[in-house]
Amino acid sequence: MALIAAVPVAADYKDSYSRGLEAAKDGDWAAVRQRMQEAVQDNPTAAPRVRLYGQRWEPYVPQFYLGLAAFKQGDCATALAQWRSSQNTAVIGSVPNLKAEQDRSAASCDTRVAQQPKPEPPKTDPKSGQTTAPDGGDTPKPTPPKPEPPKPEPPKTEPKPEPPKPPPKPPETPIAQRVPGPLLDAFRNYLGGRYADVARINPDSYTDARSRAQAYLIRAAARQIQAELDNSPAGLDAARADIRAVRAASPNLVPDPALFSPRFRSLYNATR
Template identity: 35%
Template sequence: MQGSRLFLILALASVAAPALADWKQDYARGVEAAGDGRWSDTARYMQGALAGNATPEKRVRLYGQRYEVYVPQHYAGLAAWRQGDCTGALRYWSQGGNATFIQGFPDLASVEQEGKSACSSASQVATTEKPPVVTPPVEDRTDTRPSQVKPPPPPPPPVVEQTVQLSRDALILKPLVDAYLSGRYADVIKLSAQVPPTQRLRWHMLVLRAAAAFTLAESGADDSATAIARKAVTEARASDATRKPDPDYFSPRFIAFFQGG
């Protein structure tokens, strides 16, 4: 009897475990596809993630020591927007509590706001009103002088569709954020050297560089990563001593390293 019970438990576990892992794997691959701009792949993987778990989470372990914020509706909507489907994008961003949850992550929220603005602008261009029909005045037949009919006014200038773009800062930092979220920490260190040394961008760049190097150092993948992380923390704190890394975005170990560095 006990042997049969043990067999049943093991059989159920073998069926349930892949289902649990599949949505995490789909999400991880979807985030990586988004970082590479492969939007059709992003949409496909996020559909799998949503089928397994549609509830946003601040921090979920995908595999090993990789922890990510879990926002499948955000990435599904982003993929729809990038492929020209504004209706689908707005639908995903409003589902599953995403609209409220995403406000806790300013970088992600700003991307959604840019998408909503772009979709709104495209809608306004598509529904531009037609110019009014101008009726010439009726000639006054009691006047012996030649009638003076005023010419119709010129038509209004054509509406020029304006492309709504991400802010300059978001565009510059986006490759670093995408690489960090995708677990490509060595790429974060390389890309950080390309960020302009402006005061507004410098602190964010240095924190991402420090976090990526810190993760590489902990994994033992790069012997020089610890020195890179310490130097980036020192420069970030010198750049703006009042700012701290967001605990919803970075791991507790890195935040402790940043504060003690």
């Protein structure tokens, strides 16, 4: 059972962008195009540096990765359009390694486009004014279509009664309404870097085991980051205690890689 990755405050453009970066590392270019397009729909403004989660900062250049994915799939027209968009050109120059890769790929695309043969225009005889095809023959004139004979009307039949439609499914309750409000606030504080506020929540105030386990998990992650910032062994011990409480409340709960840093997930897996 994974952590609530579909919470509106968590499943934002940062979540789509993080998943797109992982897909790019794996060479899954179809997934890269899908995730980066989701990120652009939520936030089209590129930025030299954004916080994805915890202490992880990355350049936010979804248009660059959309262009790279299109290039890898042989779609040079889309690749060049994405790379030359105003959002991408305003930021990509501040990311030297990505700019170098873009320049190499764009040059390759320009070469491909230049090598494509261009069709010859039709020629016109100056004396007769007749237009001929490039190979010297007359331009064929389209043959007007022959009118089709009228089709006999099909015999009239009684319409078959339509089968009864199944009753519509009741709409699912939005996940934001199934998660307690204070727990959503804790996730907002965590993603916003307000770890001290997260560390003050009381997981035992939640009556259901799932919400209580998620509260312990987010508090453990905040305590782990704060302990490393403060170089506090006691803070790490407190984070481990919260992890044990998570396992006691919900043994199958695991940290979502899109929300939690590799260091915390390593601590989580090592704590028993």
